[in-house]
Amino acid sequence: MKPVIQLFGESFLYSCSFAQTHAYEQFVPEHVLAYQISGQTQIYHQQQEMILEEGQILLARKNQFAKSIKIPAGEKAYQCVSVLLTKYQLQQFALDNVISCEERYQGRKNILLGPDTMLKDYFLSILSYIEPGKSVSRKLASVKVDEAILLLLAIRPDLKSFLFDFSDPYKQDLEEFMLKNFHHNAPIKHFAKLSGRSLTGFKRDFAEIFNTSPGIWLKNKRLSEAYYLIKKKSRNPRDIYLDLGFENLSHFYTSFKRKYGHTPAEIKLQNK
Missing domain, CATH: 2.60.120.810 (Jelly Rolls)
Structure with a gap:
């Protein structure tokens, strides 16, 4: 059901x-x-x-x-x-x-x-x-x-x-905030709001700190974390993709292979 x-x-x-x-x-x-x-x-x-x-x-x-x-x-x-x-x-x-x-x-x-x-x-x-x-x-x-x-x-x-208390969230240290929350699958506007910024201010501050756009940084950060967990911690790809903010396994596999040249399963097999 x-x-x-x-x-x-x-x-x-x-x-x-x-x-x-x-x-x-x-x-x-x-x-x-x-x-x-x-x-x-x-x-x-x-x-x-x-x-x-x-x-x-x-x-x-x-x-x-x-x-x-x-x-x-x-x-x-x-x-x-x-x-x-x-x-x-x-x-x-x-x-x-x-x-x-x-x-x-x-x-x-x-x-x-x-x-x-x-x-x-x-x-x-x-x-x-x-x-x-x-x-x-x-x-x-x-x-x-x-x-x-x-x-x-x-x-x-x-x-x-x-x-x-109807006040808006405090403005937070953006680098610290993103490193704590990158694994959440949410629109950029929500990251902006919770960091205490307008969407425009968030994108401006983000570019100054990370030298890239939020979308590109989030994707690369999630993939690098996935690589670490699979390669160094021997985690099963099926057990981590949702926790890292990917909506489905197919999208995760495609993005991972495009970045690293191998599928998550192939990286895991290298550990054996």
């Missing part, structure tokens, strides 16, 4: 799979509140790993790169439901409830929330909205998102700056 990923309106996302699946979306543009119904989600972010187990709830901050692997639990399917806390919805909530936030958020980007009956009951209440053939009106979705925000503030008042 094929994996099911359904977006209901602009607020609810439901994912179901009976086989281990890599998630290809690697840029998180909005805050996400997620409940793991069954199975587990392995999340890789900021060169760290966290696991969302069955029954756990995750609050993930916007504007970050992240990779995930969806893993079923035995005979049970992988199931996860998420609420998208968009900037627009949070700004509207802040206006309606006279909330201002001068503090810039400095904490963790991904927070596992402690066991909470109210939050779990909340997620159970929205599961009925994600049945096939049902639609969620914009007004109803807005009410349910507001309910999620109210619950978060009631349970964790300290999350105020997490939710209502």
Whole structure:
């Protein structure tokens, strides 16, 4: 059975799979509140790993790169439901409830929330909205998102700056930023945003530091890392191409051979 990923309106996302699946979306543009119904989600972010187990709830901050692997639990399917806390919805909530936030958020980007009956009951209440053939009106979705925000503030008042800091990311050291994040498969505009630059400023600074374009540098960096892992670490090409930002194995093999004159499999055989 094929994996099911359904977006209901602009607020609810439901994912179901009976086989281990890599998630290809690697840029998180909005805050996400997620409940793991069954199975587990392995999340890789900021060169760290966290696991969302069955029954756990995750609050993930916007504007970050992240990779995930969806893993079923035995005979049970992988199931996860998420609420998208968009900037627009949070700004509207802040206006309606006279909330201002001068503090810039400095904490963790991904927070596992402690066991909470109210939050779990909340997620159970929205599961009925994600049945096939049902639609969620914009007004109803807005009410349910507001309910999620109210619950978060009631349970964790300290999350105020997490939710209502609307400032742009800090400008970062570009060389350090790219060396940490080159393996993420994302459009250049997302690299620019997370580095704290406009797209124009990002391309200008990038050319000054690396003497090439972002697209060319990313491709060469990923390929050189692949060569190192296969040649020096004896890694299997099939096990690394997704982690290095390649969308499919065929594209990886073609690009690798064009650069090195041999396929990844041929390089691996040289080690034997």
